[in-house]
Amino acid sequence: MFLLERAARRKDSRTIRSELALDTEESLGLRRCLSPRDLVAYGVSCTVGAGIYLTAGTAGKQHAGPALFISFIIGGVACLMNALCYCEFASRIPAAGSAYSYAYNTLGECSAFIMGWILFLEYGVSAAVTSRGVSAYIEAFFHACGLPLPPLLTDYTPPGPAGYFFSFSLIAPLTNLICTLICAWGAEESVTFTKVATIVNVGLIGLFVVAGSFFFDPKNFVPFAPFGVNGVVQGGSLAVFCFIGFDAVSCLAEEVQKPQRDIPRALLGTLASVTVMYALCGLVLSGMVPLAEMSESAALAMAFEYHHAHWLYFLVSLGAVTTSFCTTLTCLMGQPRIFYRMALDGLWLRVFADVNPRTLLPAKGIWITGAVVILLSACINFTFLINLISAGTLLSYAVVCAGILLVRYIPSQPPILPPIPEEADTATEQQVTEASFTNLNLTTSLTTTITIPPPPSLPSPPFVASLIGSFFLLALLAGYSLAYQWPLAVTVVIWVLLLLVVAAFVVVERRFLKWRGANELPSVSHRSGAPGGGRSDVSPGRAAAAPAAATAVGVGGAGLTTKAARMRRSFSMQECFECPGVPVVPLVGIVIDVYLIATMRLPMLLDLATYLLIGCGFYFLYGAFHSSLNTPLSTTLPSLNTTDAPSPDNNNSSVVDNVRGGDAGGGGSPLAATSPSIDNQKGVPLLAGASS
Numbered sequence: 001m002f003l004l005e006r007a008a009r010r011k012d013s014r015t016i017r018s019e020l021a022l023d024t025e026e027s028l029g030l031r032r033c034l035s036p037r038d039l040v041a042y043g044v045s046c047t048v049g050a051g052i053y054l055t056a057g058t059a060g061k062q063h064a065g066p067a068l069f070i071s072f073i074i075g076g077v078a079c080l081m082n083a084l085c086y087c088e089f090a091s092r093i094p095a096a097g098s099a100y101s102y103a104y105n106t107l108g109e110c111s112a113f114i115m116g117w118i119l120f121l122e123y124g125v126s127a128a129v130t131s132r133g134v135s136a137y138i139e140a141f142f143h144a145c146g147l148p149l150p151p152l153l154t155d156y157t158p159p160g161p162a163g164y165f166f167s168f169s170l171i172a173p174l175t176n177l178i179c180t181l182i183c184a185w186g187a188e189e190s191v192t193f194t195k196v197a198t199i200v201n202v203g204l205i206g207l208f209v210v211a212g213s214f215f216f217d218p219k220n221f222v223p224f225a226p227f228g229v230n231g232v233v234q235g236g237s238l239a240v241f242c243f244i245g246f247d248a249v250s251c252l253a254e255e256v257q258k259p260q261r262d263i264p265r266a267l268l269g270t271l272a273s274v275t276v277m278y279a280l281c282g283l284v285l286s287g288m289v290p291l292a293e294m295s296e297s298a299a300l301a302m303a304f305e306y307h308h309a310h311w312l313y314f315l316v317s318l319g320a321v322t323t324s325f326c327t328t329l330t331c332l333m334g335q336p337r338i339f340y341r342m343a344l345d346g347l348w349l350r351v352f353a354d355v356n357p358r359t360l361l362p363a364k365g366i367w368i369t370g371a372v373v374i375l376l377s378a379c380i381n382f383t384f385l386i387n388l389i390s391a392g393t394l395l396s397y398a399v400v401c402a403g404i405l406l407v408r409y410i411p412s413q414p415p416i417l418p419p420i421p422e423e424a425d426t427a428t429e430q431q432v433t434e435a436s437f438t439n440l441n442l443t444t445s446l447t448t449t450i451t452i453p454p455p456p457s458l459p460s461p462p463f464v465a466s467l468i469g470s471f472f473l474l475a476l477l478a479g480y481s482l483a484y485q486w487p488l489a490v491t492v493v494i495w496v497l498l499l500l501v502v503a504a505f506v507v508v509e510r511r512f513l514k515w516r517g518a519n520e521l522p523s524v525s526h527r528s529g530a531p532g533g534g535r536s537d538v539s540p541g542r543a544a545a546a547p548a549a550a551t552a553v554g555v556g557g558a559g560l561t562t563k564a565a566r567m568r569r570s571f572s573m574q575e576c577f578e579c580p581g582v583p584v585v586p587l588v589g590i591v592i593d594v595y596l597i598a599t600m601r602l603p604m605l606l607d608l609a610t611y612l613l614i615g616c617g618f619y620f621l622y623g624a625f626h627s628s629l630n631t632p633l634s635t636t637l638p639s640l641n642t643t644d645a646p647s648p649d650n651n652n653s654s655v656v657d658n659v660r661g662g663d664a665g666g667g668g669s670p671l672a673a674t675s676p677s678i679d680n681q682k683g684v685p686l687l688a689g690a691s692s
Contacts, residue, residue, distance in 0.1 A: 074236030180370030479598025
C-alpha cells in the first residue's frame with residue numbers, strides 16, 4: 001500500500017521553483033544563457049525535420065490534393081491547442097523536465113516517471129531514428145550523383161527473422177557521435193551551431209518556395225479538393241506529425257535567462273514560424289506539379305526533377321540531410337536535460353544529475369545518453385518503432401492538456417513553508433502585521449479588517465478526475481468510430497456523450513468563476529493623504545492576496561536567512577501565462593491527440609501499453625525507493641539565520657501563484673494556497689503554523 005501512496009504523491013510547483021532558485025543561487029544548476037531567439041531557433045530546428053520532406057507528398061496525393069496548404073494550417077491550429085497548454089505549464093514550472101515535471105505537479109510521481117519514460121521515446125529513440133534518416137538521405141544524394149554507397153554504410157538488414165529487429169549502419173552512429181560532441185561543447189555553443197544550421201535549413205525551404213514559384217501553374221489547382229472536405233481534414237491530421245517537436249523548447253527551461261516570459265513566447269513563435277513555412281511549401285508544391293505526378297516519398301525534391309531543374313533537386317535533397325541532422329542534434333540536447341531533472345528528483349540514476357563545474361552541463365548524462373543512442377542507431381531496425389514514437393508523443397501531449405484541467409479545477413494545496421524561528425513565535429499579531437506591511441512598502445491603516453466570504457461549493461476532486469477520465473475514454477472511442485467507420489448510430493451516441501462531458505466542464509468552469517469572485521479581497525489602498533488620492537498602486541489580482549503576502553514577508557523579516565529571502569524574490573509567485581479558452585482548448589487538444597492515436601493499428605497500441613508497463617516496473621523497483629520526496633522536509637530546506645531580513649527591493653512582488661488554481665491537489669481557496677491562513681472570524685492574518 002505504501003508504494004501506491006508514493007506513486008500518487010505530487011510535487012508542488014512552489015517546491016520546484018524553490019529548488020530552481022536555490023540551485024541558481026548556489027551555482028549548482030545549469031547556466032542561464034539562452035535568449036528568446038536561441039529558443040526559437042532551437043524549436044524550429046527540432047520541428048522542421050524530415051517530416052515536411054516525407055509527409056507533404058503523402059498528405060497531398062492521398063488526402064488533400066491542391067488544398068495541401070490548408071491541411072498544414074489545420075495541423076498547425078491543432079498543435080496550437082497543445083502549445084497553449086505547454087505555455088502555461090512552462091510559465092508555472094520553468095524546469096527542464098518538460099511533460100515529466102508537469103505530470104509530477106498534477107498527476108503524481110508514478111505518472112511523472114511514465115512521462116519521462118515516454119519522453120525517452122520522443123527524444124532519445126527519435127535521435128537514433130532521425131540519424132538513420134540522415135544516412136538514407138546521404139545514400140540518396142550520392143546515388144543521384146552517380147556514386148552509390150555500400151549498404152553497410154547506410155542500412156544493411158540481415159535476411160531472416162533477425163531483420164525485423166536488427167539492421168546495421170555506420171553513418172548513423174557517426175552522426176550521433178558528432179551531435180554528442182556538439183552537445184558536450186556547451187549549451188550556448190550548441191544553440192549557436194543550431195542557429196546557423198537552422199538558417200541554412202530555412203534558407204533551403206525559402207529557396208524551394210522562391211524557385212518553385214517560377215514553375216507555378218494555377219491549372220494544377222483544379223480540382224481544388226478532389227477528396228472533399230474530409231480529405232483536407234485527414235491531410236491535416238497527417239500534417240500534425242510534421243509539427244511534433246515544438247515542445248522541445250521546454251526542455252531548455254533551466255538554461256533560459258527569463259523562462260517564465262521567454263518559454264511561452266518561444267513555443268508560440270516556433271509554432272507560428274513552422275506553420276507559415278509548411279503552408280507556403282504546400283501551396284508552391286501544389287502549384288508546381290499536377291496531382292497525378294506528385295511523388296509521395298520525396299515530393300519537394302522530385303518537383304524540381306519534374307521540371308528538369310537538376311541542380312535545385314540536389315539542393316533540396318541536401319536540405320533533407322541538414323534538417324535530419326539538426327533534428328538529431330536537438331533531440332540529443334533535450335534528452336539529457338530530462339534525465340537530469342529526473343535524477344535530481346531521485347527517480348533516475350544519480351549520475352545523470354552531475355553538473356560539470358566548467359560548462360555547467362550534465363556532462364556525464366550527455367555522454368551516457370549519446371553512447372546509448374549511438375549503440376541503438378548502429379544495430380536496431382526502427383521501422384517497427386516509428387509509430388510507437390508518434391503514439392507516445394501524442395500521449396504526452398494529451399496528458400499535458402489534461403494537466404491544465406487538473407490545475408484549474410482542483411484547488412491548490414497550501415505550500416510547504418520553512419519553519420519559523422523561535423523569535424517569530426513570540427511576536428504578537430500586531431508586530432507581525434506591522435513588519436509585514438513595512439516590508440511590502442505599502443502605507444495603509446492597520447485597523448482595517450478584511451473578511452473573506454465563505455466560497456460557494458465546488459465540484460469535488462474525484463468528480464473532476466472522473467470527468468477527465470471519461471473524456472479520455474470517449475475521445476478514444478470517438479476516434480475509433482471515425483477511423484474504423486463504426487455504425488452511424490453508435491458513432492452518434494459516442495459523440496453526444498462526448499459533448500455532454502464538455503458541457504459538464506463548462507458548468508464546472510462557471511462554478512469556479514463564481515468561486516473566484518466570492519474569494520476576491522478588497523484592495524489595499526493608500527492613506528487619504530498619500531499621493532495618488534487613495535488609489536491603489538497594486539494590481540487587483542495582487543492586492544487581493546496582499547494580507548497573506550504581507551504576513552509571509554513579515555515572518556521572513558523576523559528571521560529567514562538572506563539566501564532564503566533571495567530565493568523567494570528570484571522565483572516569487574509571479575503572474576504566469578494563462579492558457580485561454582479553458583476548458584475548450586485543452587479538451588480540443590485531447591480529442592485531437594487521442595484521435596490520432598486511435599488511427600494507429602491495435603498491435604502498435606499493445607506495444608505502447610507494454611512499453612508503459614516496463615516503465616512502471618522501473619519506477620516501483622527503483623524510483624519509488626530513491627525519490628527525493630522520501631527525504632524528511634527539514635533536511636531539504638535552506639538553513640535559517642534569525643538576524644537577516646529580506647532586501648527591501650522588489651518587496652511588492654506577489655507571492656501568489658496564479659489565483660485561479662495554482663497547483664493540482666487538495667482543497668482550499670487561492671489565498672489558503674499562498675502561505676499563512678487568515679482567520680475568517682477575526683479578519684486578521686495568522687502566523688504560519690497557528691490554528692485558525
